[in-house]
Amino acid sequence: MTPSSDLENLIALMAKLPGLGPRSARRAVLQLVKKRSLQLIPLADAMARVAETARECLNCGNIGTADLCPICESEKRGNGELCIVEDVADLWAMERAGVFKGRYHVLGGTLSALDAVGPEELRIPKLIDRVATEEIREVILALNATVDGQTTAHYIADQLEGRVSVTSLAQGVPIGGELDYLDDGTISAALKARKTL
Amino acid sequence: MTPSSDLENLIALMAKLPGLGPRSARRAVLQLVKKRSLQLIPLADAMARVAETARECLNCGNIGTADLCPICESEKRGNGELCIVEDVADLWAMERAGVFKGRYHVLGGTLSALDAVGPEELRIPKLIDRVATEEIREVILALNATVDGQTTAHYIADQLEGRVSVTSLAQGVPIGGELDYLDDGTISAALKARKTL
Numbered sequence: 001m002t003p004s005s006d007l008e009n010l011i012a013l014m015a016k017l018p019g020l021g022p023r024s025a026r027r028a029v030l031q032l033v034k035k036r037s038l039q040l041i042p043l044a045d046a047m048a049r050v051a052e053t054a055r056e057c058l059n060c061g062n063i064g065t066a067d068l069c070p071i072c073e074s075e076k077r078g079n080g081e082l083c084i085v086e087d088v089a090d091l092w093a094m095e096r097a098g099v100f101k102g103r104y105h106v107l108g109g110t111l112s113a114l115d116a117v118g119p120e121e122l123r124i125p126k127l128i129d130r131v132a133t134e135e136i137r138e139v140i141l142a143l144n145a146t147v148d149g150q151t152t153a154h155y156i157a158d159q160l161e162g163r164v165s166v167t168s169l170a171q172g173v174p175i176g177g178e179l180d181y182l183d184d185g186t187i188s189a190a191l192k193a194r195k196t197l
Numbered sequence: 198m199t200p201s202s203d204l205e206n207l208i209a210l211m212a213k214l215p216g217l218g219p220r221s222a223r224r225a226v227l228q229l230v231k232k233r234s235l236q237l238i239p240l241a242d243a244m245a246r247v248a249e250t251a252r253e254c255l256n257c258g259n260i261g262t263a264d265l266c267p268i269c270e271s272e273k274r275g276n277g278e279l280c281i282v283e284d285v286a287d288l289w290a291m292e293r294a295g296v297f298k299g300r301y302h303v304l305g306g307t308l309s310a311l312d313a314v315g316p317e318e319l320r321i322p323k324l325i326d327r328v329a330t331e332e333i334r335e336v337i338l339a340l341n342a343t344v345d346g347q348t349t350a351h352y353i354a355d356q357l358e359g360r361v362s363v364t365s366l367a368q369g370v371p372i373g374g375e376l377d378y379l380d381d382g383t384i385s386a387a388l389k390a391r392k393t394l
Contacts, residue, residue: 004262010243019221028214033251040248046207047241054230065201089227
């Protein structure tokens with residue numbers, strides 16, 4: 001006889017999370033049961049609360065608790081710069097870096113011929129709409145440096161041509177990176193984009 | 198502005214689970230928010246249910262939903278064999294193997310001089326009590342092959358000497374194991390315990 005059906009159900013659900021498999025889900029659930037009041041109950045409550053309150057910002061696609069996310073709400077962030085990211089995780093990564101002071105637009109993925117993802121599936125029409133109606137000076141493409149990400153970047157740049165200045169994140173050697181461990185593509189991109197010191 | 202405080206709280210709680218760090222907790226929470234009705238709500242419900250129902254078996258220490266776990270309840274499992282494990286995870290591992298047909302006793306850890314864990318902190322008194330009152334022919338020590346595990350095994354064997362037959366899991370080459378990748382200790386244990394074919 002293995003874990004009770006409630007436990008089994010919880011383990012099966014936990015095992016679906018990214019980064020957890022059946023084995024680590026079992027370990028996590030055992031720890032939760034042992035730390036019931038410190039971890040299990042707060043976690044169940046936090047999940048129920050997020051399930052109730054979390055919603056997509058109608059403007060940019062970020063996750064917040066109201067129709068507009070705090071970034072779209074904030075007057076300070078309306079500096080004319082709009083950063084395009086694939087996913088909310090990328091938006092959070094940009095925010096952690098703490099240098100970008102404008103607003104965001106979350107696409108919700110990348111164009112992909114293989115997966116039949118076209119511009120309508122992403123939030124590209126909404127982006128074009130925002131560029132037309134908001135006061136935006138510069139669109140900064142912060143898409144992942146993958147084939148699909150770069151395809152999407154070129155598509156967006158084409159769509160916005162002539163309406164607004166479009167830039168993209170620099171490619172090169174990451175801070176703390178060692179040349180010996182870098183791929184050829186990164187080194188050649190860094191060499192092409194070299195700067196005078 | 199980073200994730201809302203509800204989300205941040207959920208991420209912080211998820212990051213405390215074994216096998217998840219801040220980064221994977223963020224990924225997991227984002228996936229949960231995206232799959233609200235398929236994953237987030239069922240998971241919150243499953244956790245609340247387990248928090249309410251899960252309890253330790255008064256007899257063996259297994260986790261179940263009643264005073265006695267299904268294994269202690271089942272008449273069939275009372276075959277006179279008692280398997281001693283450190284943790285509920287080990288009990289589940291034994292059950293998955295599906296060959297042991299007796300009952301279990303979960304110690305809840307191992308003796309450890311460094312961490313000041315003595316016999317009273319574990320469920321060793323209860324074990325001695327069970328050996329005295331239940332009809333037990335054989336105590337099978339299935340403790341981890343670590344220093345603390347083996348110290349605990351020797352302590353228990355000493356305590357039970359003369360009252361019941363005490364055995365322990367065989368040590369040797371694991372199924373599918375290659376000698377080249379095994380440590381010296383395992384090879385020498387396997388050689389000492391060699392069998393005629």
